[in-house]
Amino acid sequence: MDWIRENKPLAAILGVITAGSLALGYLLFGAWNSYSEVKESYLAQGGQVAALKSTRLSPDENNLKAKRGLVDEYAANVNKLGGALLILQPPVSPVKDIEFQTKLKAKIAEVRKSAVASKTVLPAEFAFGFDEYTSGLPKAEAAAELSSYLDAMVELVKLFMTCGVQSVDVLERSKLPVEQEQASATLQQRRGQQQTMVGPQIFEKREISVILTLDQGPLQLLISRLANPSDMPFFTSLRLLRVENQMPEGPLRADVRVPEAVAPVEGGNTTAAAPAADEIKPPPPAPVDSVPVIGREQLKVRMEIDLLKFIDAAKGASASTPLPGR
Missing domain, CATH: 1.20.5 (Single alpha-helices involved in coiled-coils or other helix-helix interfaces)
Known part of the structure; x- marks a missing residue:
């Protein structure tokens, strides 16, 4: 006690330090207890989640x-x-093989006439991809599906012309299964087993490949209208789009031709060409000193379009699909 009385400032400092140490120790002890509780709770919940993930569903x-x-x-x-x-x-309307051939030739003539009016260039041998049927008849069982396929191709070409396509360079289509030769019995059996495993097919995909020459504006319009039912009544899906410049490299200086300016007519027969006294004559045009050499070329566009045809299985296939594992 005598030391505290003689050294009051130092005793006060030591007292404050001691009290602070005790308070800090208490807080540290409480934080450690809270940390231990939270850690145990986290580990317990993690174990429960892992157990739930590894537990099989109860087959009750x-x-x-x-x-x-x-x-x-x-x-x-x-x-x-x-x-x-x-x-x-x-819908698919039933037609005969000779009727399909007649329809094909009529559509070719109709679209060629529309192409001239819309200034769209078509290939020399243009038949919507049905070239073999212009001189020969299809199978009788394939005539109806081919007629519906032809209607879709006609609508697609008309859409090209409406959107402002400059030329249709290539137009190809995939063949229907009924057009191709029948597969072997073993292959058919294997496909039947695969179809049973994945479920019934609800649509048929028909692939259309085109190469077009057009500008950027018509290309954007074409892509938007492909998905618009009012412009394209058949279901389509744009699977691939590749765009290139019509001229990958710029022109040479020797290829650039500046048009010559027309010089004003001087002299001559002033009696026959004399203007009226009150006529205001514009000044002659200035000579051309520059011409654009890039930015006026068109685009070469390759498009792979899937034409989707939903079949009768789409109306009730899922209801008969068995549950997995039953």
């Missing part, structure tokens, strides 16, 4: 009913969509 009756209810709801929605798509796409 309630889970089976819930799963069937979700599958039935999904199948009903898919069937509604498939039925709507079947109604929206143009």
